Amino acid sequence: MRTAYLFVFAQAHQDFRLPEILSIAELHGFTITFPKEGQDPSRPFVVLELEEEHHARLLARRCILIKAVYEFYAQGSTYEEVHEANRRNRHLWSRYIENTSFKFMVSAHNHTIPQWRQREVIESFSYMDFMGRIDMKDPEIVIGCFEEYPNRSGTTRAKDEGDGEFIQVWFGRLIEEGSARPLIKKFDVKKRAYYGNTSMEAEISLFMANQSLASPGKLVYDPFMGTGSMAYTTAHFGAQVFGSDIDGRQMRGKGDQPGIVRAASQYGVSARILDLCTFDITHNPWRCGELFDAIITDPPYGVRAGAKRLGRKKHRPDLTPSTPASVRDPDMPYIPPTKPYELAELARDLVLLSRYLLKPRGRLVFFLPTVTDEYQEVDVQTMLCEGMEVIANSLQDFGSWGRRLVTIRKTTLERYPAPTFDARLPAPNGSEDVAAHVPAHQDFRRRYFEGFRKVVDDESNK
C-alpha cells in the first residue's frame, strides 16, 4: 500500500525537481508514483506516493530542492473542501488524538497571512480534537497548513490585500525537513579555497552530483575539470572523482599544491580526488573503456572558457615539430596549438566518448547551452548515438539564452570502440531528419557574441 506525501519544494530551478527526486529514488532502489493527473510540477506543492515513510526521509536528506516532506492529509481550493477531505482521512491522524504533543503551523506561499487569520485557520481544525499538549519547541508531531497564492511580484499591494485569495490549501503532518539545502552554503564558491571564473555555482553542482547518483564506491569522471566545482559535491556524497583538463593551470592555480586539492581538503574529501591529468579529451590516453559510473561535466561552450582542441585551424605541413620548453611551464613541455571546437560537434563527441567510458547503466550529466527561442526537442536528439538515452533534460533559463542540464543513461551492454573524434556531420544517429537538423546550440559562441540575432537561412547551414 502506497502512502501519499506532500512535497514542498524550494522556489528555484523548477525544471530540476522531478529529475532530482527520480534520481535519488533510483539511487536507493525505490519508486515514486504520481497519484494525481495533471499536477503542475512547477508549483511548489506536489503530492507523490511512496511505499515507505523511510523513502520520504531519504529524499528529504539528499534532494537539494526539497524544503520539506509531509504526510498528505488534504487539499482544496476552499477550507470546506480541505476539512471534508481531512475528515475522510481521519484514519491517518486519529492515532495522534489521544496523547501526542503537537505544533500547528500555518503559512503561505507568495503571501503572508495575518496573525488573526492564522489563529482562525487553526481553530477551524478543532474538530480533530487533538488532546495532547501544544509544544512549540519540541513537539512529537508538526501539523502544517499551507495556503498557495499566485505569484504577484512586481505589483504593489496594501498590507493583507488579497488575503484568503489562495489557489489551493495543502494540509499534512511533517515527516522531515529537507536537510540537503544547507549544503548550498557549505559549497559556496566564494568561500572556497580555490575557484575561478568558470566555477559552477554550488546549488547546480550539488544538483548535478545527485543526477550522477554519486555514492560511496562509485567512480566519477569530469573530462572538463576546470576548477573542479562538481568534483567536491560528488566526492561529498562518497564517490571518487577523476578529473582532466586540456589546461593544467585551471586545475593547479597558483602554488605547489594544486588548487583543486586545496579546495577538496577544505571539504574533507581530498582523498576522494583520485587523480588530475592534463590532456585534450580528443587525444586521450585512456587504456580501456567501461571505467566510470558517471561522467559529470560542464563542457566549454566558448563564452568564458572556449572549447579548444589540439591541432591548428589550417593544416600547415611546412611546420617543424614544436620545440620542447620543459623549463617554462609544467603543463606545456610543448606548445600545444589549439583550434576551435564547435559546440554541436563537441556535444556529439562527448556522448560517444561517454558511451565508451561509462559502465552499462552509467550516466552522463552535462550542460548544453542553447538559444531559448530556437530550441527544439530534436536538438538533444542530434547528439545521441545508439545505446545512449536521454532520461532528463531541464532548462535553466537566462532569458535570450539558457542552458539545459541533460542526463543520459547508457542503456547498452555492448562494447563500443573508442571514438575517433573526426569531425563528421551529420550525426550517426537515427533518422535522416534528425541527422539533417541544425540544433540551436550549433555555433553557440559566435551567436552569443552576436546577441542571438535571428540567423538568416544560408548562414545557419554553414
Add this chain to the structure above:
Amino acid sequence: MVRLITHNLLACHVRGCNSNNFPLQFQDVQIGLREAEFNPDFLRGFLPKIEWNALVGAARQLGDTSLPEEQPSMLDDDFLKTLHHVLLEIHVEEGAMVCPNCKHVYPISNGIPNMLLAEHEIG
C-alpha cells in the same frame, strides 16, 4: 597523486604508437604515502579492469613488493587491504612516465601528469 590505479589506466597515445605502449615506465620519481578510505566493494568491482602484471611491475618499480606475482582467485580481506594500499595510497608527486615503445616522456609535476601531445604526435 598519480596513484597506481591511474597509472594502470593510462597508455601512450602518440599517433601510431599502438603496441607495447603500456604500462608507462616511471622515471626519477618522488613518492608520498597518503591514507585513503578502504572500500572492499569498490576494489572487487574494479579488479577486472586492472592489468595485473602492470600493477605488480609498477609497484615494484616504486619499491613496494607486497603484491603476489599472480592475481589470487580468493579475494580475502588481507589481500584487498594490500591491493587498496598499492592502488590508492602510493602517490607519485614528481618525475615522469615514459612510453616503453616510442619513449615519449609524460612529465609529472605536483602530482599532475601532463599527457598532452605535440603537434607532430597527433597527426
